[in-house]
Amino acid sequence: MKKEFTAVSLPTSLYREIEDAVRGTADPSVANYIAKVLRESLKKGGSTEEVFSPEDEEKVKDRLKALGYID
Amino acid sequence: MRKVLIIGLDSAPAEIVFDRRKEFPVLNRLIEGGRFGTMRSSDPPITIPAWMVMSTGKDAGRLGLYGFRHRTGPTYDKMWIATAQSINEPAIWDIIGQAGGQSVLVSVPPSYPARPVAGQRIGCFITPGADKDYTYPKELKAELEEKFGPYMFDVPFRIENRAEILREIYRMTEKRFEVLHYLMRTKPWNLFMFVEIGVDRVQHAFWKFHDKTHHLYEPGNAFETAIIDYYKFVDQKIGALLNEAGDDTVVLAISDHGAKRMKGAFCVNEWLIAQGDLVLGAAPARGANIEKTPIDWARTKAWGWGGYYARIFLNVEGREPKGIIKPADYEREREALAERLRSIRGPAGEPWATQVIKPNEYYDDARGDYPDLMVYFDDLYWRSAGTLGWGTMYLEENDTGPDDAVHAQHGMYILYDPRSKASVRKDIDITDVAPTVLRAIGLPIPADMKGTPLR
Numbered sequence: 001m002k003k004e005f006t007a008v009s010l011p012t013s014l015y016r017e018i019e020d021a022v023r024g025t026a027d028p029s030v031a032n033y034i035a036k037v038l039r040e041s042l043k044k045g046g047s048t049e050e051v052f053s054p055e056d057e058e059k060v061k062d063r064l065k066a067l068g069y070i071d
Numbered sequence: 072m073r074k075v076l077i078i079g080l081d082s083a084p085a086e087i088v089f090d091r092r093k094e095f096p097v098l099n100r101l102i103e104g105g106r107f108g109t110m111r112s113s114d115p116p117i118t119i120p121a122w123m124v125m126s127t128g129k130d131a132g133r134l135g136l137y138g139f140r141h142r143t144g145p146t147y148d149k150m151w152i153a154t155a156q157s158i159n160e161p162a163i164w165d166i167i168g169q170a171g172g173q174s175v176l177v178s179v180p181p182s183y184p185a186r187p188v189a190g191q192r193i194g195c196f197i198t199p200g201a202d203k204d205y206t207y208p209k210e211l212k213a214e215l216e217e218k219f220g221p222y223m224f225d226v227p228f229r230i231e232n233r234a235e236i237l238r239e240i241y242r243m244t245e246k247r248f249e250v251l252h253y254l255m256r257t258k259p260w261n262l263f264m265f266v267e268i269g270v271d272r273v274q275h276a277f278w279k280f281h282d283k284t285h286h287l288y289e290p291g292n293a294f295e296t297a298i299i300d301y302y303k304f305v306d307q308k309i310g311a312l313l314n315e316a317g318d319d320t321v322v323l324a325i326s327d328h329g330a331k332r333m334k335g336a337f338c339v340n341e342w343l344i345a346q347g348d349l350v351l352g353a354a355p356a357r358g359a360n361i362e363k364t365p366i367d368w369a370r371t372k373a374w375g376w377g378g379y380y381a382r383i384f385l386n387v388e389g390r391e392p393k394g395i396i397k398p399a400d401y402e403r404e405r406e407a408l409a410e411r412l413r414s415i416r417g418p419a420g421e422p423w424a425t426q427v428i429k430p431n432e433y434y435d436d437a438r439g440d441y442p443d444l445m446v447y448f449d450d451l452y453w454r455s456a457g458t459l460g461w462g463t464m465y466l467e468e469n470d471t472g473p474d475d476a477v478h479a480q481h482g483m484y485i486l487y488d489p490r491s492k493a494s495v496r497k498d499i500d501i502t503d504v505a506p507t508v509l510r511a512i513g514l515p516i517p518a519d520m521k522g523t524p525l526r
Contacts (some may be wrong), residue, residue: 003435004435021241024398024399025389025398026387026388026390026398026401027391027398027401028398038140039438039439042516049106049471050156051154051156051183051184052152052154054179056199056200056203057152059199059200060152060197060199061140061152063196063197063225063228064139064140064152064197066227066228066470067228067275068275068379068454068474069117069118069138069139069140069378069379069458070138070140070376070377070378070455071360071376071378071455071458
């Protein structure tokens with residue numbers, strides 16, 4: 001699968017700041033870091049807290065377990 | 072807008088629908104007048120995300136959905152379950168709604184909570200129970216229950232009484248089609264889509280009775296024809312529904328992935344222990360859950376989850392709470408582990424066709440909580456068992472109870488357009504489905520859908 005990219009402009013000072021912040025971390029790429037932070041901020045879903053009560057969540061997990069989707 | 076009816080047959084493989092088509096007169100009629108073929112499903116080929124990849128035309132990475140459950144951030148023991156709320160991309164029914172059309176959606180996973188749609192929606196099998204609000208609009212629930220009683224989302228599964236499971240599957244399907252007929256007659260629609268989960272359930276419960284190549288198959292067993300008989304029943308039901316769907320309606324019968332025999336369950340965490348990647352703090356009880364087992368994180372590099380495919384997580388310094396893999400070593404460690412996973416052999420030393428996926432490299436745009444590695448043991452013939460304490464890495468049966476079938480990467484589709492009848496075989500990709508439906512209905516295809524509409 002070929003990835004497609006596009007360019008955006010950032011103040012160089014901000015770029016350097018991010019560069020310093022990610023240096024020596026698991027992924028020292030500035031672009032990856034920016035993409036990750038932006039995705040986090042865009043993300044609306046991801047949590048089931050508001051969907052299931054704790055009892056309902058257990059019920060659903062048990063069913064998914066019985067169905068073989070999770071172990 | 073033209074009308075499109077999508078008949079979702081969860082998990083139906085081409086090996087049954089096409090190879091035994093003479094036994095299913097209705098589906099066969101669609102095949103003989105339509106385009107048909109295999110459909111390469113999503114990665115992973117699991118109900119969630121597959122139906123949503125199909126309906127949005129976006130891959131699982133873009134949806135940020137890698138199965139039913141996901142690890143919550145870089146934690147050791149927190150997870151979240153995908154629901155309808157987790158879908159952030161527009162589906163075909165959203166696009167149809169924006170264009171002024173109406174949709175009727177019945178049990179398309181995930182559809183709990185029943186989010187608003189231009190039209191009607193009924194929840195799927197992740198609905199906790201019939202006591203919940205499981206329809207949109209809310210009043211639809213009372214309207215349906217008054218006529219048909221409580222809706223059946225699923226059947227109680229993995230109970231040893233197979234005859235009971237079979238009865239319940241028939242009861243569920245019978246009820247669903249009553250509701251489908253009613254909705255088809257009384258509600259306006261441009262898109263009418265439902266998913267019959269009974270197909271998946273009957274296959275998981277009866278595959279070893281049906282498939283002569285299954286290691287637990289017994290000739291002459293009482294359930295030998297259970298799967299095919301159920302398909303015949305569903306075929307008749309589809310026939311009756313088609314009589315009400317309208318002569319000019321485009322019909323798409325489709326599965327979200329295929330199914331095939333399960334060869335066994337591979338205990339991924341037992342293997343990681345043997346490899347020295349996972350170190351426990353205490354000996355596990357037989358069948359112990361990894362989340363409830365004490366782990367010596369200071370000496371653990373990786374652990375895994377079970378399911379139809381394995382998810383592997385690495386214990387990375389600065390990411391996991393007690394991570395030990397140095398960030399600079401991450402890629403090297405991950406590749407070395409991927410290589411070892413690819414070289415795993417079966418119980419008799421036979422080579423496996425194992426596929427290992429690095430989500431952040433594999434998907435165009437991997438979002439959300441993906442694992443470090445996704446593993447299809449022996450092309451999915453071996454499911455992944457995350458539980459511990461079995462004293463072996465190879466289980467003949469599923470660790471969480473009987474389950475005779477696994478998922479196959481390829482599902483099937485039949486597209487029948489009464490205006491252009493022709494029996495043409497063409498294999499497609501799951502991302503081709505949304506553009507195909509939009510074209511059939513007469514709407515423009517959004518530029519960010521990568522699939523190609525079938526002509």
